[in-house]
Amino acid sequence: MLIAAAPGALLPSGLTSWVITDGKVGDEVHCFGIAAALGLTPHRRLVRPRAPWSWMAPYGPVDWRDAPHRPGSPITKPFPDIAIASGRRTVPYLLALKQASGGRTFTVFSKDPYRGRGAADVITVPAHDALRGDNVIATLTSPHRLTEAGFASARATPDARLATLPEPRIAMILGGPSGRIDITAADADTLAGIATQMVTEGHGLMLTPSRRTPDFVMEKLRAALSDAMRAGRAFLWDGSGANPYGAILALADAIVITGDSVNMIGEAAMSGAPIHVVEATGHHPKVTRFIDGMVAAGAARRWTGRLERFSYEPIDATPTIARGIAERFHAFQAKRSAAA
Incomplete structure (x- = not known):
């Protein structure tokens, strides 16, 4: 039956x-x-x-x-x-x-x-x-x-740690070494430079690492953003309190993300915000094909040194x-x- x-x-x-x-x-x-x-x-x-x-x-x-x-x-x-x-x-x-x-x-x-x-x-x-x-x-x-309902809730009642940041708000989502892809000292310098650029241009910056993000990358970013964090222009999650990852994506007007994780880039596409992929040292053919697919779908572009304006319908598989x-x-x- x-x-x-x-x-x-x-x-x-x-x-x-x-x-x-x-x-x-x-x-x-x-x-x-x-x-x-x-x-x-x-x-x-x-x-x-x-x-x-x-x-x-x-x-x-x-x-x-x-x-x-x-x-x-x-x-x-x-x-x-x-x-x-x-x-x-x-x-x-x-x-x-x-x-x-x-x-x-x-x-x-x-x-x-x-x-x-x-x-x-x-x-x-x-x-x-x-x-x-x-x-x-x-x-x-x-x-x-992640769900649409969760994003709607995060937008309706913003996390207090993020709500007072200047708009537009930029999310920086950081991964780490994965397979053939590495995060080097030069990559850390690049990420710190992008973070500094975001706050210098007047954006509110919301930055969250993953479990794979190396400590030396976070040390570099904390040093680069210390003044902006004290001034309330940047937020860097240090692991304390509830993880604001979903709230950061929900509130982002644009996203800058390291190109090592298919999962993270795919989750970012739930937001509908323009995704800018910063490719780190190394190469994995599957990850490259995935990023190519996201670019072809209009959801992402590779980082060229500046934020770009484009739009797409949120992607949720x-x-x-x-x-x-x-x-x-x-x-x-x-x-x-x-x-x-």
């Missing part, structure tokens, strides 16, 4: 769900963003395979101590209706869960699993990845936890991804019901 979704809901009520990651923040952002858009309240399942199983992922089996039949396994019974995973170390666990549940668990993987389309019932990838197929949802940007997953889940449910 099919269980129908409530009017306006993407999925039936009462479904159980897991999010499976190895704890990486970027992967959890994807999974919990998808789960929230689907209306799910998932249990968090962390996998920490030991060597050599961690070395073999995504191609090998799960760590034997984590086999589904073993007590204490992160993927032991009762199995969920839906499991959402991301990160190469989770691929063997998602496949093992699918098998152990007798195929009952509907599986979703975010990013290319490097095991082909059979790695999950649905795979969601950014368009710059090559994987395609009937069960693959490809979107320009990646899923995240998360609802699109959620609808695609829900459609496939209903088809999966119908097929299982017909076979019963």
Whole structure:
């Protein structure tokens, strides 16, 4: 018997769900963003395979101590209706869960699993990845936890730390070393120069780092902005108090962002504010293709030494991804019901 979704809901009520990651923040952002858009309240399942199983992922089996039949396994019974995973170390666990549940668990993987389309019932990838197929949802940007409602609230009741900054307000979003992309001392000088330029031109500056931002970059920026911060013309989040990341994006009239993170640039596109990408030292073909795609979509331009005026419709792939997953889940449910 099919269980129908409530009017306006993407999925039936009462479904159980897991999010499976190895704890990486970027992967959890994807999974919990998808789960929230689907209306799910998932249990968090962390996998920490030991060597050599961690070395073999995504191609090998799960760590034997984590086999589904073993007590204490992160993927032991009762199995969920839906499991959402991301990160190469989770691929063997998602496949093992699918098998152990007798195929009952509907599986979703975010990013290319490097095991082909059979790695999950649905795979969601950014368009710059090559994987395609009937069960693959490809979107320009990646899923995240930001929402239009959250942005509207941040604009209606601005964070007190940001509300008094001069307008127009410029967001500076900083990443850090990632794969083949590095942040060097020269990059730090460039970022400090841009920050100084913003306040010198009379803009209010809102600056937030990520967990990957090197300390020497922050020291350089704090020194460059010390006078502007005392004068109330710049705000630099130092990790104290609530993270204002979403509020900064919501209030930004323009965004300057380092070009190392597909996630961060994609989240910035939720704002509808012009995105200026500062490419750091190094090169990763996938990231370059993604930035090229954002430029082609009219949402971003590479930093040329000044702010540019342009506009675009805010880009948010998360609802699109959620609808695609829900459609496939209903088809999966119908097929299982017909076979019963």
